[in-house]
Amino acid sequence: MITAIRAGQLIDGKGGPPLRDAVVLVEGQQLKAVGQGIPVPSDAEVVDLSDLTLLPGFVDAHTHISIIPGLGDQIGQLKQGPVPQLMRVVGNVRRMLRSGVTTARIMGEEHFLDVDVRKGIEAGLFVGPRLVISTRPITPSNGHGAALTLSDGSDEVRRTARQNLKAGADFLKLFATGGMSSSVGVDKVCFGDAEIAAIVEEAERGGTYVAAHAHGGMGMRKSLELGVRTIEHAALADPELIELAIKKNAWLVGNFAIGFHPDGIEKGDFHIPEIREKVLRARQVRRKVWGDILKSGVRWALGTDSMHGYLPFEAKMVVEFGAGNMDAIMGMTSRAAQVARVDDRVGTIEAGKYADLVGVRGDPTLDIEALTQVGFLMKDGKRYDHLSID
Ligand SMILES: [Zn+2]
Known part of the structure; x- marks a missing residue:
């Protein structure tokens, strides 16, 4: 099962400028493909995050x-x-x-x-x-x-x-x-x-x-x-x-x-x-x-x-x-x-790494406090944004 995430903006963690309208494909626990204009498989479950900025977990x-x-x-x-x-x-x-x-x-x-x-x-x-x-x-x-x-x-x-x-x-x-x-x-x-x-x-x-x-x-x-x-x-x-x-x-x-x-x-x-x-x-x-x-x-x-x-x-x-x-x-x-010496597995949004993703409202490159506005959360390919905040 492939999940296709459409992100309004994507910060991959490597320091380059944010990507607009990016697609991230998740298969199981892993990121399968990341970038602009990536074809979305017809049977993929699509998650629309076009109003969020997607970052690495x-x-x-x-x-x-x-x-x-x-x-x-x-x-x-x-x-x-x-x-x-x-x-x-x-x-x-x-x-x-x-x-x-x-x-x-x-x-x-x-x-x-x-x-x-x-x-x-x-x-x-x-x-x-x-x-x-x-x-x-x-x-x-x-x-x-x-x-x-x-x-x-x-x-x-x-x-x-x-x-x-x-x-x-x-x-x-x-x-x-x-x-x-x-x-x-x-x-x-x-x-x-x-x-x-x-x-x-x-x-x-x-x-x-x-x-x-x-x-x-x-x-x-x-x-x-x-x-x-x-x-x-x-x-x-x-x-x-x-x-x-x-x-x-x-x-x-x-x-x-x-x-x-x-x-x-x-x-x-x-x-x-x-x-x-x-x-x-x-x-x-x-x-x-x-x-x-x-x-x-x-x-x-x-x-x-x-x-x-x-x-x-x-x-x-x-x-x-x-x-x-x-x-x-x-x-x-x-x-x-x-x-933490786990950069081969986490820390950036790249194909092959664990599907750890955070979507925030707003643009943290302009307003760092946007990082507190978590609207989407995935660890190991599993979503956690339903968790209540106490
Ligand atoms: Zn300490």
């Missing part, structure tokens, strides 16, 4: 499934048993999908929750995006992100890394600096060189890579020098560190909603003075830091960091910081897919 390059920032104490949420966590997961992954996110890179869960949730989504028990997972966060006892799994010294980080990979981790996530939502200062470097190097070695031996939570300073420098592929947050990166990231061909992944949106840390943790101070300081420098990042030519992408449903807000913020609309769209489609 969105890819969230950095999030978690079990956390709701507005509830506060994110590390405390990660420390709970699997059942209370799962009660948040089901709504979180549904909200993500409904907002247009068809693939999400998951940046640390306890209890191997992401392994089971991925199976649950694939089995059709509940709806959510395709998940690319890191399983348990790798962090030392005194580090940011320290919930249940603590790994001190080269032997322990190797054990955690190997167990994660055995359980199905697609990549490894470590915490190289403190963070905004805990008492561990953002300048604090948590791991020693030997530990970071050991995790990178285990990842490479396992045919994959390391993502590091790092805001800036020594933790970001060490991560880059020791072979970490993706730097998460980079909220305090200076021009020298950005240069180093370019030299190392690393990626920077930006998360803005969690720090800027009133539903983020502000809602959950601003009653704690040290957290409020850190977030307010980061807000002040973010415009300058991301202005430098955008001008530098370093590779970047966007993630919501547990702000499920807010990926278009990330795009709006990065446009405010100086990115072009099309650049922002690529940061949540094709480039986010590259970050």
Whole structure:
């Protein structure tokens, strides 16, 4: 059975100008043909989206499934048993999908929750995006992100890394600096060189890579020098560190909603003075830091960091910081897919890729907020635009 989608406008995610009056043929889970003037088979089911702009399914390059920032104490949420966590997961992954996110890179869960949730989504028990997972966060006892799994010294980080990979981790996530939502200062470097190097070695031996939570300073420098592929947050990166990231061909992944949106840390943790101070300081420098990042030519992408449903807000913020609309769209489609190393399957509208498509009202190349107006949604060739928004 072939479905023929007629799109008023099509943005394929590769950065070229939008195509007017395009046709996309979907067969099963896959895109079969894309372009203008493609013949529509006589037995095809035709979907008329001539009033929408069709985009690749969105890819969230950095999030978690079990956390709701507005509830506060994110590390405390990660420390709970699997059942209370799962009660948040089901709504979180549904909200993500409904907002247009068809693939999400998951940046640390306890209890191997992401392994089971991925199976649950694939089995059709509940709806959510395709998940690319890191399983348990790798962090030392005194580090940011320290919930249940603590790994001190080269032997322990190797054990955690190997167990994660055995359980199905697609990549490894470590915490190289403190963070905004805990008492561990953002300048604090948590791991020693030997530990970071050991995790990178285990990842490479396992045919994959390391993502590091790092805001800036020594933790970001060490991560880059020791072979970490993706730097998460980079909220305090200076021009020298950005240069180093370019030299190392690393990626920077930006998360803005969690720090800027009133539903983020502000809602959950601003009653704690040290957290409020850190977030307010980061807000002040973010415009300058991301202005430098955008001008530098370093590779970047966007993630919501547990702000499920807010990926278009990330795009709006990065446009405010100086990115072009099309650049922002690529940061949540094709480039986010590259970050997650699934760009051979998702991230652009091309024949052979998964049929992950989002149709929005309006033209996001002119008004980035059009990305919030989802009127058509397909993942793996199956439609989800009937899902209610809660
Ligand atoms: Zn995160």
